[in-house]
Amino acid sequence: MKMTISIFKWHTKLKHIALPTVLVVLTLLLLRNIAKSNEEWELGLQVKTPEIESKEEVKFEIEAKQIPLEIRPGIFFDAWAYGLKDQPPTVPGPTIHVKEGTKVKIHFTNKLSVPASIHPHGVKYTIKHDGAHLAGNPNTIVLPGESRTYEWDTDGTPGTWVYHTHAFEFGGEKGLEKGLFGPIIVDPKGTQSPPDKEFIVFLTTYKIGDKTFEAFNDKSGEAAFFQGDTTAFPGEVFHAKVGEKVRFHLVNADSEEMHTFHIHGHRWKNQRGGELIDNVSLGPFTMYTLDIIAGEDVGQGNWMVHCHFGSHMMMGMFGILAVR
């Protein structure tokens, strides 16, 4: 294999080879073998296309729990996570995906040891469903062991939104950095041709001691890593076939940093102006939606997806759009 040989030929010229370098090479070789196997794409993390609720009213039972979130192979973050009742909690939390006009009821139970709540962006709700405890409004956060029902109306609120905790007392203020956030997708009224695939990507940061880990998503429970156990990259994989219309819903869920989202080999019409771009900046808890045709005029490949802040990419804010 010419490539491999040429690396090693050059390799032998170097005098001081650090262990990490060797591991990278081994990983790459391992990866090539993996890529040839039948299991090829099964290693990747498939983000399921969320199902659209088209009823007039939908109800969700959501709980907040403490979980060990595997953010890298063998590295666990002490997370707080939303989950559907009787299902394992995840970070980001369950997807609330509805047609515009649907009324949403969330029965929320707080199984954490600190206050928590569900505060939504974008959708409509009266102040007693704000999920906060500030400014003389009714207190709508949920104390440990208690429950509350939040009601939202999605009439006139199409878009990509986020829900998150807004409890800033007695330790609850750590909720955002701990993982208490999830997506709300409201499809517009009328008949649009839906995309073939939809991916929801949260740009997230976790701190363990003085180490920072960044990623697209880090869904616990179904985490598997594209590049094998010896790599530092979370390597979330988004699968699509050549020609499929793919929609990415982006949420910057990092309370302290700007991030960008760049896809190799693809470009999209910027919804915020119409020009073509291939990289977009996102402030904390701002959202963005983009549509591409997978592999259009460029074909198959493991197209990289990454934040273009160099240090963020190196900390793991990285993935693959795997087009076949």
Next chain:
Amino acid sequence: MKMTISIFKWHTKLKHIALPTVLVVLTLLLLRNIAKSNEEWELGLQVKTPEIESKEEVKFEIEAKQIPLEIRPGIFFDAWAYGLKDQPPTVPGPTIHVKEGTKVKIHFTNKLSVPASIHPHGVKYTIKHDGAHLAGNPNTIVLPGESRTYEWDTDGTPGTWVYHTHAFEFGGEKGLEKGLFGPIIVDPKGTQSPPDKEFIVFLTTYKIGDKTFEAFNDKSGEAAFFQGDTTAFPGEVFHAKVGEKVRFHLVNADSEEMHTFHIHGHRWKNQRGGELIDNVSLGPFTMYTLDIIAGEDVGQGNWMVHCHFGSHMMMGMFGILAVR
């Protein structure tokens, strides 16, 4: 009162209660009492709707002075502030609000001990009104004790803009972090239906020693704090009635940080693309205008307004849209 009791019930389980926590609870209780009193909204900082000058030419006499700016109850920042002659200087400075096409003359007197100037964004002016002293242009900064008249033309420049000092010599370079900035609003020609209320919000940061205070506005002279004297929040309050059309003019006046502006329970059509958003990112000295209908489909409430960088919000970049 069930809510209060349940907090305290849970409260007693905790072993180590820090003083700040107690103060927060006391403040919240105090706040509830305040909210019931007749004075309810008088405590808030009402940002006056600026009046539009419709003359062909308007003149302003503006002075720069050193003032103690009360940025938190009892905490004073050694500010440099613009003010109309014979009126107390404020941060941000006086609002220049005109109809497109108006010619503006600013007679500026520098009563500081360092050079200062007035440099405008957006409007038209010849180079001798640039308010700077660089690059071989005429020197148009103003030395201590001296005066200068700046002339602007607003024909073809509708929008939300900012003016600020641009003197970068002999200590004048601290002007931006000291508070030397103010708003320019140019209403477009033709007959638009004006909003019922307009708020001008400056996203500001002040450093005192190693402490950082952030806020929406911090107007000196009329500062009063919604949450009472024991809270760390500046708590600027924007008052509106249900159904009123409200326009926010945003200026990020922080030279070193990105910020965002998020409103609870409301969303707006992004002027930069048309999609609905409820949170927008702003780089240093960039501006943004947004329109909402207060309380539309969501009703009354003290709707929170905040920067979604978590640390900025905790440092005070926070307010209330009080809808009645």
Next chain:
Amino acid sequence: MKMTISIFKWHTKLKHIALPTVLVVLTLLLLRNIAKSNEEWELGLQVKTPEIESKEEVKFEIEAKQIPLEIRPGIFFDAWAYGLKDQPPTVPGPTIHVKEGTKVKIHFTNKLSVPASIHPHGVKYTIKHDGAHLAGNPNTIVLPGESRTYEWDTDGTPGTWVYHTHAFEFGGEKGLEKGLFGPIIVDPKGTQSPPDKEFIVFLTTYKIGDKTFEAFNDKSGEAAFFQGDTTAFPGEVFHAKVGEKVRFHLVNADSEEMHTFHIHGHRWKNQRGGELIDNVSLGPFTMYTLDIIAGEDVGQGNWMVHCHFGSHMMMGMFGILAVR
């Protein structure tokens, strides 16, 4: 000369005058003399209007080399730079400026001692021209002393784009901070009236030890500094005549920082929405295009152009739009 005298009059009141202050004053005086001389604008760095390639296919021979890049008078950065074969390498690298639909072939030779590559934004290419070595794709980085041909298609990809190294192994990962980036401009199909002048501006940061230098461009080989050898500003100059249609292509080539781009006395229709702005925020490796009429309604002058992050401007991210 009244201005100069008034500065010195005030000057003599000060007790502690640091050497830098004196140098600034001397520089300003020197500058005024320079500005009167016949050589006036020859000192400035003229960014050439790139020529448009209208052939069906164009080929470029590009090499990467190590060069001493003079980023300030007498201050050299140990850069890695792209250059056309047999021409001095520059930072940013050679401009690839073509009409939409042109096929581009880049024959790249790596004359550095670490791996490097050319990875393009925006244009179309199959995965074997990605210029990376990750995720099980063919390895398309170039080892020291080797060559590779990259092929791009610009059909359907009008816009301002960037190319850069994407080799993240064996020291190659320092390529972005070392200067391995350059512009791709794809003019749209059809007959647009082209601008009279086009400037390509890279927002760049260089670190030497614990010092940070920021700038618009820093093209080596043709670097000359507007404000003379005693100033810290790189002072890139963009020349235009009153009434000329000027297009700026912006690329934030700083992997770690947000930047803004602000022009004095001018404003433009934001391509991302249509409102007028005079300052725009750019995340790492995002691009932006803007059109102005030089000196429109404001006339001649040395109109400042700068990043509005105060510290970035003071580190040199600064220039002059010299309108005559």
